[in-house]
Amino acid sequence: MEPIIIEASFDKPKVVLNHTQQFEISGRSFPENANLFYAPIISWLKMYAETPSLETNFIFHFELLSSSSTKQIMKVILLLDEINKNHKINIFWHYDIGDTDMLKMGEILRKEVAISFSFKEI
Amino acid sequence: MELSFDLAFFSSLFNKLDDYQLSYAYSGEFTDSLTGHILSLVETSMEVESETSKTKKKVYYIMVESLQNITRHQSNTIDSKTKEGFFSIHKTKLGYLVTSGNLVKKSNIEALREKIEKINSLNQEELREYHKEMLSAAELSEKGGAGLGLLEMLRKSGNKLTYDFIDVNETFSYFYFQANVALNTVETEDSARGNENTLLLAQNIHNIILEHNIKTVFHGQFGHDNIKGLLAMTECNVATIQNTKLRKSVISVMIELLQNICYHADGKKDYEGEGPGLFVISEGQNCMSLITVNYIENSKTKNILDYVEKINNMEDEKVKALYLEILMKDDVDRKHGGGLGLLDIRHKTNNKIDIAIEPFNEELSYLNIVAHISF
Numbered sequence: 001m002e003p004i005i006i007e008a009s010f011d012k013p014k015v016v017l018n019h020t021q022q023f024e025i026s027g028r029s030f031p032e033n034a035n036l037f038y039a040p041i042i043s044w045l046k047m048y049a050e051t052p053s054l055e056t057n058f059i060f061h062f063e064l065l066s067s068s069s070t071k072q073i074m075k076v077i078l079l080l081d082e083i084n085k086n087h088k089i090n091i092f093w094h095y096d097i098g099d100t101d102m103l104k105m106g107e108i109l110r111k112e113v114a115i116s117f118s119f120k121e122i
Numbered sequence: 123m124e125l126s127f128d129l130a131f132f133s134s135l136f137n138k139l140d141d142y143q144l145s146y147a148y149s150g151e152f153t154d155s156l157t158g159h160i161l162s163l164v165e166t167s168m169e170v171e172s173e174t175s176k177t178k179k180k181v182y183y184i185m186v187e188s189l190q191n192i193t194r195h196q197s198n199t200i201d202s203k204t205k206e207g208f209f210s211i212h213k214t215k216l217g218y219l220v221t222s223g224n225l226v227k228k229s230n231i232e233a234l235r236e237k238i239e240k241i242n243s244l245n246q247e248e249l250r251e252y253h254k255e256m257l258s259a260a261e262l263s264e265k266g267g268a269g270l271g272l273l274e275m276l277r278k279s280g281n282k283l284t285y286d287f288i289d290v291n292e293t294f295s296y297f298y299f300q301a302n303v304a305l306n307t308v309e310t311e312d313s314a315r316g317n318e319n320t321l322l323l324a325q326n327i328h329n330i331i332l333e334h335n336i337k338t339v340f341h342g343q344f345g346h347d348n349i350k351g352l353l354a355m356t357e358c359n360v361a362t363i364q365n366t367k368l369r370k371s372v373i374s375v376m377i378e379l380l381q382n383i384c385y386h387a388d389g390k391k392d393y394e395g396e397g398p399g400l401f402v403i404s405e406g407q408n409c410m411s412l413i414t415v416n417y418i419e420n421s422k423t424k425n426i427l428d429y430v431e432k433i434n435n436m437e438d439e440k441v442k443a444l445y446l447e448i449l450m451k452d453d454v455d456r457k458h459g460g461g462l463g464l465l466d467i468r469h470k471t472n473n474k475i476d477i478a479i480e481p482f483n484e485e486l487s488y489l490n491i492v493a494h495i496s497f
Contacts, residue, residue, distance in 0.1 A: 010350055030377045032346035032384075064370065066377050067462035074449040098366030101374070101470055108446055 004044050012037060013062070017044050023058040025073075026094075030066035038072035045079045052087040056080075061094035061122065062102055074109060081113040089115045094122045129478035133488040135330065136400040136415040139212075139341035143171060147210035147324075147339040149331045152196060156358050157189045163340075163351035164211055170343055171213065177305060180278045181218045184301045185211065187271050188222040191299065195224040208298075208328050214320070217281075217304040221324035226297040231287055234297070237269050242282045249277060279303045284321045298325055338403040344383040344416075352380065352401060359403075368497065371470050372410060375493045378463040379414045387416035388486060410495045418489040423479045426489065433465055434474040441469050467493045 003018035013027035031037040058080060060073070080089045093106035103119060110117040139145045144167050148160065164185060168178050192207040208223030226234065244252055256270045276283050281302040288296040300321045331339065337359065340352055356376060363369040380401060387397025399416040418426070433441065448462050468475055476492035 010354070011346075030381065064374060064377065066374075066381060067466040068381065070466075071449055071462060096366060096370075099370055100367055101370060104442075108442055109449070111446055112450060 001044070001047055004041060015041060017041065017048070019053065023056060024061075025076075026059065026061035026063075028064040029062060029069040029073075030064060031069070034066065034068040034072050038069070038075070042072070042075055042079065045076060049079060049083050052083050055088040055090070056083070057090045057092065059092045059094060060106070062105075063096060065102070065105065070105065070109075077109055077113055077115070081115055084113075084115045091115050091117045092120065093117050094120050097121050129476060129490045129492065130480055131334070132400065132402065132413055132415050132490050132492075133478075133480040135339075135402070136341065136488060139339075139400060140398070142212045142214055143342065144213040145210070145327075145339065145341040146212075147208070147327050147331060148337065149208045149328065150206050150337050150359075152189065152193050152207050152209070153358070154193075156355065157193065159351070159355040159358050160189065160209065161185060163348070163355055166347045166351045167342055170345060170348060173305075177218070177303065180303045181211075181220065183278050184218075184220045184275050184303060187275050188220050188299070188301070190271070192222050192224045195226060195297075208331075210324050210327055212320075212323065217302055219300060219302050219320050219324065221298060221300040221321070223296060223298045223324075223328060225290065225294045226287070228293060228295055231295060231297075235285075235287075237272060238283055238285055241269075241273050241276050249273070253277070275301045286321055286325070288325075298328075300324060334404055335406055336402055336404045339400070340402075341400045342398065344380060344387065344397045344399045344401075346384060349377075349380045349384060353377065356403065368495065371495050372412070374470055375467050375495060376412055378466050379412055379491065379493060382463050382491070383414055383416045386418075388419045388422075389417060408497050410497070411492055412495070413490065413492045415488055415490050417482065417486045418479070420485060420487055423487055423489070427477060427479060429461060430464060430475050430477045430491075433468045436468075438469070438472070441465060445469065464491075471495050 001019070004015055005018065006012065006015040008014035008027035011028060011030050011032075013025050013029045016022070016024040025041075029037075065073070077091070080091070083089055091110070093103075093110075095102035095106070098121075103121075106117060106119060146160070146164060146167070148156075161182065165178070165182065168181065173181075189209060192209060196207055208221070210219075210221045212219045212221075241249075241252070253273055256273055272283065279301040281304060284300045284302070286298045288298070290296050298321060302320060327339065330336070338352075338356070340348075342348060353373065353376060357373060360369050360372050363372075380399075383397050383399035383401075387399050389398060397416055399414055402413040404411045404413065433444070436444065445462065445465050448465065464475060471493055473494045473496060476490075476494070478490040480488040480490065482488055
């Protein structure tokens with residue numbers, strides 16, 4: 001599987017989806033079309049779900065997250081929840097110092113899934 | 123949250139500005155990075171408007187000069203906010219109107235007036251001569267610089283410069299200055315005739331801004347690029363807010379409001395381009411209000427009114443539960459958040475969202491939405 005590496009920009013997050021590294025989506029996410037931006041990420045994870053590592057660490061650290069992006073992140077987390085049934089997934093939900101809204105968002109997102117979330121203010 | 127203005131006011135502002143293809147106005151402190159963002163926002167908007175590179179260069183030059191005039195005189199301050207700098211740009215059918223406003227010492231008025239009148243009175247040939255004269259004078263003294271800037275603005279715009287002095291107090295007057303860049307397709311003489319009261323238009327907008335504690339007004343197409351430009355500018359304005367949560371709330375709420383226009387705004391039938399809308403930032407003592415106005419089809423108004431009323435009356439826990447419910451819904455038909463945006467605003471501001479619908483015609487209404495972020 002070809003890794004997905006996307007550099008952060010003004011309205012799009014940094015994305016690292018690579019077997020040999022921790023997975024990561026971080027930065028600002030309010031692309032013009034969140035569906036379009038996250039579609040390849042979701043396809044990649046669907047493929048990864050077929051032969052995942054024994055344990056996968058996934059870091060989310062959003063500086064800004066639009067609601068249409070949140071919808072896509074929920075899809076990502078639901079996919080991870082499937083993988084987590086047989087292969088352990090650890091989500092590290094990082095947020096900027098003082099950004100309690102982003103902490104709350106992580107708390108909402110974890111409600112429907114069984115994955116362990118570690119919250120950290122950075 | 124009590125509003126210092128009624129919502130219908132913004133529909134009328136929208137209506138007023140809808141005569142222009144593009145309007146941007148800002149009142150407040152002008153920092154270097156802010157002027158940079160203003161320049162790039164207008165550059166982007168001119169791209170969206172598909173202006174020729176000749177027009178873009180002219181407008182850009184005049185904006186730089188106008189903004190420099192404002193920052194140069196920024197040290198002239200009196201306590202009241204009316205003394206802050208003002209900048210606006212409007213695109214009419216005929217061209218671009220670039221207006222600046224700043225305080226000047228009364229003792230400088232006569233010299234300034236003379237300079238402008240002199241330049242305005244010259245014909246093409248005389249202008250060229252005067253330009254040469256000024257250039258050599260500029261080499262000799264710093265003073266030549268100011269007059270040269272005015273002269274260049276007149277030459278670039280191809281129109282006479284307009285100005286006005288408004289009495290402020292014993293020492294200061296407020297100086298309005300406007301350059302009018304005609305679009306290439308329009309004969310200069312026509313545009314001069316057609317725009318007799320253009321300075322008054324800008325002054326009116328400035329008065330409205332001051333009356334309603336407004337910082338920023340943007341009216342135009344809400345495509346993603348313009349949204350990015352507005353965000354960059356506002357981020358620069360709120361950079362001084364120490365409280366991270368507050369600073370981020372302003373930006374996040376702004377993203378939701380602006381993307382809302384971008385995704386959902388309806389247009390008039392003959393309208394080409396992306397959703398036309400109005401965005402306003404108003405700053406009170408304990409609260410910052412973000413206002414948007416756009417057209418909405420009459421058939422959709424009831425749904426949105428009901429939805430906002432519903433979420434306004436929800437407790438925070440209910441809001442979170444509904445948020446999760448919408449997140450979990452696998453509605454492939456919906457292109458975007460499916461009501462998440464407004465819920466997000468309600469959740470982040472922890473204030474009720476103000477909403478008003480004002481009639482426009484048989485098909486469309488104005489949709490006004492106001493989000494309040496308390497300090």
